[in-house]
Amino acid sequence: MTELGVDGGARNRLAQLRQGWCTRLASLSVLLGMVVVLIMIEIARPLFLTGGNLAAIAVDATVLIVIAAGLSLVMGMRGIDLSIVAVADLSGYLAASLLLSGSSFTTAVLAALVAALLVGIINGLLAGYLGVPAIVATLAMNLLVTAAVLVLSDNGTPQQLFTAPLELVRPMLIFGSDSWGPFRLLVVVAVIVVAVIWFLSRRTVWSRRAELVNANARAADLSAAPVRATFAIGFVLSGLLAGVAGIMLTARTGLAVPGSAEPFLLEAFSAVYLGSIAAPSGRVRVLWTVVGAIFVTMLGNGLVLLGLGAEWRYVLNGMLILVALTLGLLRRRSTR
Structure with missing residues (x-):
């Protein structure tokens, strides 16, 4: 019995070691694939990895980084938020309208953030407390907020x-074009946002509860964790x-312009899925x-340099999501 127990323990440790190596190899293969794609673009267009173009990519990536970071909080709990681009449109348009009407920058920004926060709260109440499926709740809010932006903009009039x-x-x-030392202000803000969200998602009580919700919502509920509040907070942060x-x-x-943020929805999902597959843990992580x-931003920039149209960007983002989902499924099967 003792020998069998020892042998069984050794086999379990060996299986865990093999599983760990498989997970690391899967993560490295995804990262290697990203690097190979970028190198191929550089070979085709030697201007791709120059300092000036990389600086432009860093600025271009800021909006996607912030919106995808919020989405990752919801998806990390097996939720989904389809209203994020409509909220982005609403906030951007509202801030611009208030500025042009004579309001101060602080007032315009705060009003835009309050509007986004309200949408996040409504999503949280619907999906977290009322039990409405997140895909249904956020899709409905996407339509309602889009309609509100069209009314606010007099059917699409740009500001x-x-x-x-x-x-x-x-x-x-100044916020959109100035720099703080060698860094653009937009990049600085994106770094601060990521640092704050990383801390919230990894070093707080809420982050531990979110991990329980991701693992098993029923078990989290039985453990007296406030599942509904935890899930709802994810939507509030995503909206903000x-x-x-x-x-x-x-x-x-x-x-x-109403609809200007729409392309970011597919790109945000691509970023979250690719990140989860590239992560050694195989889970959604903000960093x-x-x-x-x-990577998604660099890929889009490379397509522009190669002279390919916007349709190729949609095609490649769709392919990235499919590849990420397939690799994630294969990883989960190998883990089992």
């Missing part, structure tokens, strides 16, 4: 900050970050989502 009197829009344009991303997009482009967001 052009770069043609407005400078005294009205100077702070927003979508609002931040919308303001950043308006500041970067100097223009607020690995950032890696996915940077």
Whole structure:
């Protein structure tokens, strides 16, 4: 009996060691694949990895990084938020409208963030407390917020900050184009947001409860963890970050147009899925989502340099999601 027990323990340790190596190899293979793709683009277009283009990519990636970081909080608990791009549009347009009407930069930004926060709270109440499936609740909010933006914009009238009197829009344009030392302000803000969200998702009581919800919501409920509140907070944070991303997009482009944030929905899902597959743990993690967001942005930039149209960006993002889902399924099967 003792020998059998020892042999069984050794076999379990060997199986765990083999599983660990398989997980690491899967993670490294994804990272290696990303690097190979980027090298191929550099070979085709030697301007791709130059300092100037990499600096432009860093700025371009900021909006996607912030919006994908919020989405990762929800998806880390097996939820989904389809309203993020509509919220980003609402916040960006509302901030631009208030600035052009004479409001201060602080007032415009706070009003835009409050609007985004309200949408996040509604999503949290619907999905977290009322038990409405997250995909249904957030899809409904996406439609409602999109309609609100169309009403606010008089059926799609753009707000052009770069043609407005400078005294009205100077702070927003400075935020979108100025630098803090060698770093653009947008990059600094994105780094601060990621640092805060990483801390919330890895070093707080809420993060431990979110891990329980991800593992087993029923077990978390039986352990007296506030499952509904934990799930709802994820949507609140996702909505708030979508609002931040919308303001950043308006500041970067100097223009607020309904629907301008729509392409970021597919890219945000691509970033989260790629990050989860590249992560050694195989789970959704904020820092690995950032890696996915940077890769997606670099890929989009490379397509532009190669002279390929926007349709190729949609095709490749769709393929990335399918590949990530397939690799994730294979990893879970190998783990079992």
